Amino acid sequence: TDRQPKYKRILLKLSGEALMGDEEFGIDPKVLDRMALEIGQLVGIGVQVGLVIGGGNLFRGAALSAAGMDRVTGDHMGMLATVMNALAMRDALERSNINTRVMSAIPMSGVAERYDRRRAMRYLNTGDVVIFSAGTGNPFFTTDSAACLRGIEVDVDVVLKATKVDGIYDSDPVKNPDAVKFDQLTYDDVLDRKLGVMDLTAICLVRDHDMPIRVFNMNKPGALLNVVVGQNEGTLVSP
Ligand code: UDP
Numbered sequence: 001t002d003r004q005p006k007y008k009r010i011l012l013k014l015s016g017e018a019l020m021g022d023e024e025f026g027i028d029p030k031v032l033d034r035m036a037l038e039i040g041q042l043v044g045i046g047v048q049v050g051l052v053i054g055g056g057n058l059f060r061g062a063a064l065s066a067a068g069m070d071r072v073t074g075d076h077m078g079m080l081a082t083v084m085n086a087l088a089m090r091d092a093l094e095r096s097n098i099n100t101r102v103m104s105a106i107p108m109s110g111v112a113e114r115y116d117r118r119r120a121m122r123y124l125n126t127g128d129v130v131i132f133s134a135g136t137g138n139p140f141f142t143t144d145s146a147a148c149l150r151g152i153e154v155d156v157d158v159v160l161k162a163t164k165v166d167g168i169y170d171s172d173p174v175k176n177p178d179a180v181k182f183d184q185l186t187y188d189d190v191l192d193r194k195l196g197v198m199d200l201t202a203i204c205l206v207r208d209h210d211m212p213i214r215v216f217n218m219n220k221p222g223a224l225l226n227v228v229v230g231q232n233e234g235t236l237v238s239p
Contacts, residue, residue: 006230009048009124011151011159012039013144016057016085018162018218026057027085032092038224039129040096047228048124050154051131052147053089055081061139075139079105082143083112086133099128105137105146117153124154144198148205148213159211160227161198162218167235168197184236197237212238 014035021028042049058081064074086102093100101123104112112133113119123130135146144161151159165173166181170193173179182189187207190197197203197215206213216223216234226233 003045003225003229005042005045005047005228007047007157007228009050009154009156010042010228011050011052011147011154011156012224013052013147013159013161014054014089014218015143015162016054016081018057018164019053019085019088020057027088029092032088033096034221035089035218036092036096036098038218038221039093040098041225042228043098043127043129045228046127048127049129050120050124050150050156051086051089051129052135052143052150053082053085053131053133054143055079055085055135057081058084072139075141079134079137079139082135083108083133086112086131089131093129099126100131101128102131102133105132105134108134120150121154130154141201142199144202145205148198148202148211152205152209152211156211159206159213160224161213161215162224163215164217164219166217166220166223166233168195168215168237170195182235183232184238186239187237190237206237207239210239212236 019027021031055078059077061075061078065071090100090102102112103115105115107114120130132150135143168182169179171179214236216227223233
């Protein structure tokens with residue numbers, strides 16, 4: 001492809017649910033392969049890719065807690081779920097011949113490397129995909145916050161949040177056919193209008209550090225590449 005990337009380094013956040021495909025739980029290998037292909041296109045045009053994958057397809061602390069489990073234990077399970085997703089994604093990426101490193105915020109010798117910022121940046125510089133797993137390593141956080149935190153730490157140009165809809169709307173487009181999509185918003189717009197794009201912790205973090213976020217539809221084939229070459233796809237949240 002002759003398409004020129006707009007960004008040198010990105011952080012892509014995939015929800016765990018995105019990996020389920022049409023299933024109710026777990027991981028659909030077909031979806032992983034499609035994502036690996038799309039991520040490979042970015043690597044192919046020289047974009048450095050960091051990945052954060054959620055765990056909602058397996059476990060969420062809040063849901064386990066609502067069912068009676070201790071919240072912190074549930075969050076630990078949720079973070080471990082993100083490690084499983086990361087291993088599955090690495091497998092798919094490496095089958096597509098893309099060198100991939102899995103780092104974990106929770107040390108897990110023999111399974112994943114311990115997260116180390118400078119080492120992660122070295123890997124990114126050599127063109128390896130780096131998957132930041134186990135969230136922030138702390139309970140009561142989300143992988144959206146982890147994506148924003150790691151994105152800021154390793155100095156990406158943009159955090160890309162992959163969703164099931166093609167941007168941020170003034171109301172839920174699945175429920176409301178008259179929902180209007182925004183092309184661009186400020187962090188304060190998101191907070192004032194309570195748009196629920198990401199949790200408040202994540203939004204405040206990116207706001208404090210002027211890190212732009214783009215929300216786009218990962219179910220639309222080619223959308224990820226469009227975003228990275230600077231086409232108007234989804235919604236941009238910036239200062
Ligand atoms: N989690 C956590 N700390 C973090 C990131 C995640 O405790 O820094 C736990 C939390 O229980 C969360 C689960 O891991 O519900 C899975 O992450 P998330 O819900 O963000 O996944 P997604 O919705 O993106 O699939």
